[in-house]
Amino acid sequence: MSKCEQCIIRQLNSLQHLSKEELIRMSNCKTSKTIKKGEAIFEEGDRLKGVFCIREGVCKVSKMSENGRNHIIGLVTKGDLLGERSLISDETSNLKAIALNDMQVCFIPKEEIMKDLEKNPNFSLSVLKDMANNLKQADNVIVDMAQKTVKQRLAETLLNLQAKFGTNKENVIDVYLSREDIANIIGTATESAIRLLSDLKKNKIIMFKGKQISILNSSELERISQGF
């Protein structure tokens, strides 16, 4: 099993602020897991016993609405931590995490993380900063959901996906989502998402073949997301 103190993934998140000794201790109590495409890392209502550090793959983090539809709150990928919040607030998870492709994750037990949070102010301040940023981000999403049209949100989501996941050499956005998943990110009916994607294609603003989506005209997409 690989060692935390040598792991490069750690450089991508708050764990980079841990000392060498703390990392060695962590390495000794962590476990590695493989999660297959479609499987859950955890479900709504689960009591998490630790946090997950994503080494490989992507998962969708979602929540059931009172209307019985699923809403995707975020996509979590290499280098991200998953589950800190339920751990810190000491409640069962309000979210569900499903792998979009095969994943490699490390599991770090709760006690280990909590010990570090209490003993290492650099670490806890980093987690705090992270949460402050997430909260700011969440505010933006709330305003977008409340004020933007479905078309605007779709345009913005496509830009966000490209910014987060980048593109391959054929200019295809490096994450494959079903139309339903896209609809569940922007909060609309699958049919509406499909229709609007087709519109964008017809107007040569994007191109797609199945789940492979490319942005052809990002400045126009930007304009659309701002309501023009």
Added chain:
Amino acid sequence: MSKCEQCIIRQLNSLQHLSKEELIRMSNCKTSKTIKKGEAIFEEGDRLKGVFCIREGVCKVSKMSENGRNHIIGLVTKGDLLGERSLISDETSNLKAIALNDMQVCFIPKEEIMKDLEKNPNFSLSVLKDMANNLKQADNVIVDMAQKTVKQRLAETLLNLQAKFGTNKENVIDVYLSREDIANIIGTATESAIRLLSDLKKNKIIMFKGKQISILNSSELERISQGF
């Protein structure tokens, strides 16, 4: 000027975890401010030099959308802290705070708070828990905004207002908001909010005279918010 170590407001937020010495130090560097109805505590883009502890009054915390409309993210009232997030992430504020009535707030300089965050793990863990809760709450709002109809959101907002502010002896919800503010909380046009409020009144689910709103049938309101 009153002393932090004797202040009962502090018991309502994370400041309760500070030691007596920390509170005395804080008391010596804090300043008290009066903010009149309609005035801003801070604006979007301001660089905050500290946090505000609300002693009296209510303010709305809002953000401009790209569409040019204002969206109210939250209402902040007695006992709440305001501004910790911008402080922690060390960025200019993404939010604006406007007093809904005359307010009394204490201002605690940034250096003081940051010192306590680094030195007192109990305090920083409490702030962390607070943020984790806010983030969970934000997730719920995102899903509501994305999936619920305007009518559902209005019903839920009325219930939330009553839960947060309570009622006076005449059963009137103890916060006065304009129709426009209500519309800006649920993310709809003012006219739509007015129409739906009138509907609820016609069906004897609520009652109102101007800004004084009473809930007559909260179980029905609950049903509506859940989509029936």
Added chain:
DNA sequence: TTTAAAACATGATATTTGTCACAATTTTAA
């Protein structure tokens, strides 16, 4: 490879919501 299931797509239609116009009422300030 064949077949069933899932995902994608599109049309028709109903519902929700926004926009504009304007009137009535309330609040604010001179």
Added chain:
DNA sequence: TTAAAATTGTGACAAATATCATGTTTTAAA
């Protein structure tokens, strides 16, 4: 106190979006 401004309220209509029905294509499993 009175005039101006802001807020509240309502109707008519347009635009956005959801829903339902149905067909096609793609994917996965036997």
